[in-house]
Every structure is written in structure tokens, then in C-alpha cells.
Amino acid sequence: MEKPMTIKDIARIAGVSPATVSRVINNNPAGVSRETRAHIQQIVQTYGYQPNNVARSMITKRSNTIGVVVPDIVNQFYTLLLKGVEDMAASRGYSVVLCNSNNNEDKELRNLSYLRDNYVAGIIYNNYRMSERTANLIRSSRVPLIFVDNWGDPIDGICVRINHQHGMAAMANYLLDMGHRAFAYLAGPEGVFSADMRRRGFLDALEERGISFAPRGVLQHCAYSEDAGYEAAKQLLDEKRSITCFVCANDLIAYGVIRLLNERGLRVPDDCSVTGFDDIPFSRLLNPGLTTIYNPVQQLGRSAAQLLIDHIEGAPPPPQRELLFDTHLVRRASVKFLPS
Amino acid sequence: MEKPMTIKDIARIAGVSPATVSRVINNNPAGVSRETRAHIQQIVQTYGYQPNNVARSMITKRSNTIGVVVPDIVNQFYTLLLKGVEDMAASRGYSVVLCNSNNNEDKELRNLSYLRDNYVAGIIYNNYRMSERTANLIRSSRVPLIFVDNWGDPIDGICVRINHQHGMAAMANYLLDMGHRAFAYLAGPEGVFSADMRRRGFLDALEERGISFAPRGVLQHCAYSEDAGYEAAKQLLDEKRSITCFVCANDLIAYGVIRLLNERGLRVPDDCSVTGFDDIPFSRLLNPGLTTIYNPVQQLGRSAAQLLIDHIEGAPPPPQRELLFDTHLVRRASVKFLPS
DNA sequence: ATGAAAGCGCTAACAG
DNA sequence: CTGTTAGCGCTTTCAT
Numbered sequence: 001m002e003k004p005m006t007i008k009d010i011a012r013i014a015g016v017s018p019a020t021v022s023r024v025i026n027n028n029p030a031g032v033s034r035e036t037r038a039h040i041q042q043i044v045q046t047y048g049y050q051p052n053n054v055a056r057s058m059i060t061k062r063s064n065t066i067g068v069v070v071p072d073i074v075n076q077f078y079t080l081l082l083k084g085v086e087d088m089a090a091s092r093g094y095s096v097v098l099c100n101s102n103n104n105e106d107k108e109l110r111n112l113s114y115l116r117d118n119y120v121a122g123i124i125y126n127n128y129r130m131s132e133r134t135a136n137l138i139r140s141s142r143v144p145l146i147f148v149d150n151w152g153d154p155i156d157g158i159c160v161r162i163n164h165q166h167g168m169a170a171m172a173n174y175l176l177d178m179g180h181r182a183f184a185y186l187a188g189p190e191g192v193f194s195a196d197m198r199r200r201g202f203l204d205a206l207e208e209r210g211i212s213f214a215p216r217g218v219l220q221h222c223a224y225s226e227d228a229g230y231e232a233a234k235q236l237l238d239e240k241r242s243i244t245c246f247v248c249a250n251d252l253i254a255y256g257v258i259r260l261l262n263e264r265g266l267r268v269p270d271d272c273s274v275t276g277f278d279d280i281p282f283s284r285l286l287n288p289g290l291t292t293i294y295n296p297v298q299q300l301g302r303s304a305a306q307l308l309i310d311h312i313e314g315a316p317p318p319p320q321r322e323l324l325f326d327t328h329l330v331r332r333a334s335v336k337f338l339p340s
Numbered sequence: 341m342e343k344p345m346t347i348k349d350i351a352r353i354a355g356v357s358p359a360t361v362s363r364v365i366n367n368n369p370a371g372v373s374r375e376t377r378a379h380i381q382q383i384v385q386t387y388g389y390q391p392n393n394v395a396r397s398m399i400t401k402r403s404n405t406i407g408v409v410v411p412d413i414v415n416q417f418y419t420l421l422l423k424g425v426e427d428m429a430a431s432r433g434y435s436v437v438l439c440n441s442n443n444n445e446d447k448e449l450r451n452l453s454y455l456r457d458n459y460v461a462g463i464i465y466n467n468y469r470m471s472e473r474t475a476n477l478i479r480s481s482r483v484p485l486i487f488v489d490n491w492g493d494p495i496d497g498i499c500v501r502i503n504h505q506h507g508m509a510a511m512a513n514y515l516l517d518m519g520h521r522a523f524a525y526l527a528g529p530e531g532v533f534s535a536d537m538r539r540r541g542f543l544d545a546l547e548e549r550g551i552s553f554a555p556r557g558v559l560q561h562c563a564y565s566e567d568a569g570y571e572a573a574k575q576l577l578d579e580k581r582s583i584t585c586f587v588c589a590n591d592l593i594a595y596g597v598i599r600l601l602n603e604r605g606l607r608v609p610d611d612c613s614v615t616g617f618d619d620i621p622f623s624r625l626l627n628p629g630l631t632t633i634y635n636p637v638q639q640l641g642r643s644a645a646q647l648l649i650d651h652i653e654g655a656p657p658p659p660q661r662e663l664l665f666d667t668h669l670v671r672r673a674s675v676k677f678l679p680s
Numbered sequence: 681a682t683g684a685a686a687g688c689g690c691t692a693a694c695a696g
Numbered sequence: 697c698t699g700t701t702a703g704c705g706c707t708t709t710c711a712t
Binding site: 346347348358359362363366368391392394395396397398399400 | 704705706707708
């Protein structure tokens with residue numbers, strides 16, 4: 001294998017000093033005459049010279065890579081987010097590396113250090129809950145960072161998210177209109193920003209309509225996963241609750257509920273209605289299709305990347321620290337109309 | 341922000357030279373007396389010194405990161421693979437970065453160069469089809485590389501995969517036993533290794549049973565995606581083919597078929613049976629559950645990582661260039677029994 | 681067993 | 697405008 005060319009090789013060939021070559025490959029505004037610049041570019045072209053990024057970032061302490069850290073890469077929600085980030089990043093000339101923290105604090109800490117130690121230009125970050133250690137690490141790293149779904153929490157920074165409350169309120173109103181009153185609300189993990197906001201959206205909407213959740217409704221926390229939804233539904237059913245609709249804080253939970261319902265021979269929506277939140281692609285494939293709230297994750301990813309890169313490149317911070325996106329209700333067939 | 345410690349700081353504190361510290365942190369067998377070694381380790385500990393990986397890999401031209409490049413990160417098959425890789429890699433002290441080539445040659449080339457330029461220790465690679473340019477890049481990079489689903493192709497290297505043929509043959513035999521004879525075989529993309537092997541497995545199995553595919557069967561190529569399955573099924577149905585079972589080369593395709601069937605008011609499996617391949621987690625959630633072939637993809641990921649790291653660390657190559665994993669049939673409810 | 685010195689490939693003052 | 701000089705933080709001969 002021929003060793004790759006270095007800046008010195010180019011300099012020698014061009015008959016100039018490495019510094020000059022450096023100036024042109026960095027589009028350094030500092031003066032290089034039009035001719036020498038062209039000459040060098042020409043040589044770089046023909047030899048296909050690529051500067052060594054590692055050497056570069058050793059000096060500048062910066063690279064053209066942005067890191068994305070998420071808690072669960074198997075959840076399509078996050079892969080969709082990643083896709084949005086990648087699109088935007090690529091168009092701006094950045095690479096992206098994905099770190100899966102697997103909802104595990106140590107792993108997350110390692111990921112974050114890894115990114116810092118490799119001089120990433122910036123980070124897009126999400127987690128269910130941010131630990132104090134993580135917050136400290138982020139603070140001390142001083143790497144530009146954008147949150148997806150921040151939670152008025154240990155760190156203040158720029159954040160991109162959907163309007164969870166509106167979304168879930170829309171669902172509540174729809175369900176009320178469909179005649180439902182006996183809800184099992186599977187709220188997702190307690191203390192997690194998106195889950196908390198969605199819950200508030202739901203409960204406030206009921207209140208606003210003067211309908212109380214309490215007597216017939218039941219609220220239960222659970223992980224953001226299919227298995228958790230399955231278990232929660234099982235428990236509720238075993239308690240012989242009479243429920244007309246399972247309102248789930250995300251689609252995964254709804255999948256679990258549906259699986260249990262199927263196992264018990266209960267039909268959706270005839271025997272029981274189910275709703276989700278996020279509208280990940282699979283939800284329309286269920287039979288019946290899952291009624292849920294569309295969450296523009298890819299768009300979120302793109303915006304997060306854009307904000308981050310703007311920031312990295314020195315743009316002034318946006319006026320608001322939080323960029324909010326709208327959701328909308330996706331009516332499919334998993335909710336039954338209950339005439340009153 | 342206090343600047344991170346350097347090896348010099350440690351050296352000064354320990355009263356030794358940087359070289360000695362280097363020897364210690366690299367567990368360099370070269371002689372360092374037991375005492376100085378312990379002394380230095382002690383200091384490294386208390387100050388929490390972390391060597392700068394970038395500087396390190398600039399010299400060694402190697403890092404402790406392995407790269408995974410896949411064609412479609414939104415397909416759960418690949419996120420599961422990644423998960424397997426991560427588990428294994430973490431336990432061996434490696435970080436992993438994911439690159440999504442998005443089934444796009446330029447992107448893939450950029451990803452591969454990126455990994456090479458950042459001195460990754462090795463790469464785990466999959467794509468639907470390998471271009472000649474990609475092959476050249478891989479060859480000239482000389483980075484250790486493991487294929488997932490290699491395809492007797494431009495490059496020879498170590499490969500980890502499932503036995504596609506066996507898997508699809510098991511499916512064929514099952515369907516035959518269930519009385520099916522009129523198949524629509526949605527074969528996935530032509531020329532893609534896994535798709536070709538699966539198709540062969542299916543066709544050969546029929547032949548072995550002395551049953552010919554031809555008169556009533558129809559074979560159609562399509563992308564490995566839900567939309568492609570949907571379109572293919574639409575076309576076939578519009579041609580008024582009388583089909584008893586759609587045999588799909590992966591689960592995603594089957595999802596598309598099911599979506600179309602639902603739209604047309606056709607019931608699975610009463611009006612038409614459908615099968616998949618891979619058994620990604622959603623498949624059991626479908627109603628009826630999708631009959632498919634379980635593909636131990638996480639295990640694949642773990643093995644790929646293990647093989648790769650062994651190789652990186654200088655282990656002799658395994659005797660066979662190909663590590664094969666078994667699949668098994670997962671019978672759910674998407675296939676109807678057709679008494680003859 | 682340890683240290684001094686010479687870089688890895690590049691950028692960043694500082695001169696000219 | 698361009699070249700020279702120092703390093704970035706680390707590893708690696710080569711001495712001692």
C-alpha cells in the first residue's frame with residue numbers, strides 16, 4: 001500500500017511551503033495569490049490529496065463529525081431521527097456517528113467522553129432521564145450540544161421537540177368525541193419529559209372539557225416499550241377493570257397492549273380501543289391500523305442538525321431556546337365509536 | 341475549562357519521563373520496574389488521566405473503534421445487528437460507530453473513507469450489492485473487515501451469515517405440507533446475495549419434492565421494503581393471478597403485501613396466506629402473526645464483532661472463511677391449511 | 681530500566 | 697503574499 005500523500009508532498013510538488021498549502025486547503029482568507037492558489041488546487045486535484053483529519057483535529061481540537069447519542073437504537077423513532085440528522089449533516093459537509101447509550105448511564109458517559117475525546121464538532125443528545133453525572137460531563141466538555149426533548153433540567157441549552165401536550169390533548173378530545181370515558185392511560189416512564197408532558201396534555205384536556213378522569217380512569221406508568229405495555233395491560237385486565245380504551249404514551253406501548261388483547265381473544269377495537277403516540281411506520285400496518293399522533297421526527301432530526309451546525313459555525317443563537325414542532329392526529333381503525 | 345492532563349503532566353508528577361509513562365499505559369512489555377509501574381499507575385488513577393486517543397492514533401494509525409456500515413438503518417434488522425456488535429465490542433473494550441450508507445454508493449464510499457481516515461481498527465460491512473469502486477476502496481484500505489452476508493464477490497474475506505437456503509427451504513416444505521401450490525414468490529432485489537440464496541432455497545426445495553413451481557407460481561423481484569411489497573402485490577393482484585400464498589423474501593416485503601391485502605378487503609390467511617423472512621420483532625405483533633423464518637441477527641452481530649476483534653488483535657484467521665448460522669421456522673397464523 | 685530526541689501530519693503565530 | 701518555526705500529545709527508536 002502506497003502511503004497516503006501528506007501536505008509536504010503537495011508542497012514540494014507545488015514548490016511552495018506546507019503553510020501555503022494549508023492556507024489553500026482551508027480556504028484561509030489570509031492572503032494567497034490567485035495564481036498560487038489555483039496552482040495548488042490543481043495539484044491537490046490531480047493527486048487526489050486528502051488532508052489527514054486526525055492530524056488536523058489534533059491541532060484544531062475540532063473535527064467535521066457530529067455525534068448523535070440516543071437511548072435505544074432499536075426503537076424506530078430514533079433511527080428516523082438519525083436519518084433526519086444525517087440528511088442535514090451530509091448536505092452541510094459533516095459526518096455523523098451514532099452512539100447508542102442503551103438507556104444505561106455508564107454507557108452514555110462512555111459515549112459522551114468518546115465523542116469529546118475525538119473532538120466532535122457537536123452533539124445531538126437525547127435520553128429518557130439525564131443523570132447529574134451526565135450533566136456534569138456535558139457542562140465540562142463544552143461541546144456544542146442540542147437536545148431533543150429537553151426537560152427543564154440540569155442543563156440549559158438549545159432544544160428541539162414536538163408539542164407533546166397539544167398532541168395528547170388532540171387525542172383526548174378525539175377520544176371524548178368518540179364517546180370514551182373509561183380510560184387506561186399507560187403513561188410511559190415517570191419523570192421522563194415527553195411522558196410527563198403527554199400525560200399533562202391528556203389530563204388537562206379532560207379537565208377543560210369538564211370531564212373527570214378519576215372515577216373510571218386508571219393511570220399507570222411503564223417503560224417506553226412493547227413488553228412494558230404488555231405487562232401493564234395484563235395487570236389492568238387481571239384487576240378486572242372495565243376499560244373502553246387504552247391510551248398509550250407511545251406506539252411501542254400500544255403494540256404490547258394489542259398483543260395482550262389478541263392473546264386474550266379481545267378484539268380491537270370492538271372489545272377495546274387502543275391508541276398510541278409517535279406514528280412510527282409500522283403503526284399503519286397493524287390490523288386494525290393504530291390511531292396515533294404523528295410525530296415529525298425526521299424533521300426534528302433535520303432541525304436539530306441545522307441548529308447545531310449553525311451554532312458550530314458561529315451563528316448567533318436562535319432567539320428562543322426551544323424549537324417546537326406540531327403533531328397531528330392520525331385516525332385509523334383502532335378506536336371504536338361509542339354512542340352515548 | 342481546565343485543559344485535560346497530558347502524558348507530560350503525569351510524567352512530571354511521577355518524576356519520570358513521558359516515555360516511561362507511555363510504556364505503562366500501554367502495558368508495554370518492555371522493562372519498567374515493578375515499582376515505577378505501580379507508582380505511575382497510582383498517579384494515573386488518582387488524577388483520572390485519560391490518554392488522548394487522537395494523538396495516539398496519529399502515530400499508531402490505529403484506534404479502538406470499529407465501524408459498522410449498513411445500507412438501511414431504519415430496517416430493524418440492521419439495528420439488531422448493530423446491537424449485537426455493540427455488546428461484543430463493549431465487552432472487549434472497543435467503541436463502535438455506525439455509518440448508514442443508505443443504499444447509496446457515494447455515501448458508502450464516503451463512509452468507508454471516513455472510517456479509514458479515522459484509523460478505525462476494523463469494519464463490519466454489509467450492503468445489498470458491492471460496487472467495483474467500493475471493492476477497490478476496501479482492498480486498498482487494508483483495514484480488517486468482516487462481511488455480513490458476503491456474496492461470492494469481488495473481495496474475499498471473512499464472512500458471517502445465516503443459511504438462507506436452508507431457511508427458505510424449510511419455509512417451502514412447510515407451505516407444501518400446508519397444501520399450498522400456487523405461490524407468488526416476492527424475491528427481493530435480484531443479484532443480492534441473501535435474496536438469491538433464499539430464492540434458490542425455495543425453488544430447490546420444491547424441485548426436491550417433485551413439485552414444479554412454474555405453472556401456477558409466479559416470481560417477482562422487488563426491493564427489500566414494505567413499499568416494494570405493496571406494489572408487487574398490487575400488480576400481481578391486478579393481473580388476476582390466483583395465488584394461495586405470498587412468499588416474501590423478507591418481513592418488510594410481507595408487511596407491504598399485508599397492507600395491500602387489507603386495503604382490498606382480503607383477509608389473511610383466509611383469503612390469502614403470507615410469509616416473511618427474518619422475524620424482526622414486529623412480525624409477531626401483526627394480526628394474524630406473521631409466519632416467518634427466525635434470523636439470529638443479534639448473534640450474527642456478536643460473532644462478526646468477535647471475529648473482527650480477534651483478527652485485529654492478531655489471532656490466526658478461522659479455518660473456514662464463512663461462519664454459518666441456523667435459522668428456524670416460526671409458525672404463526674398467517675398461513676392457512678389447505679386440505680387437498 | 682529509563683530518558684532524550686525525533687517525529688506522526690498538520691496548523692498557527694510570527695517574520696519577512 | 698509566503699516561508700520559518702513551533703508545537704498538538706503521544707509513541708518509538710536509540711542511547712545510556
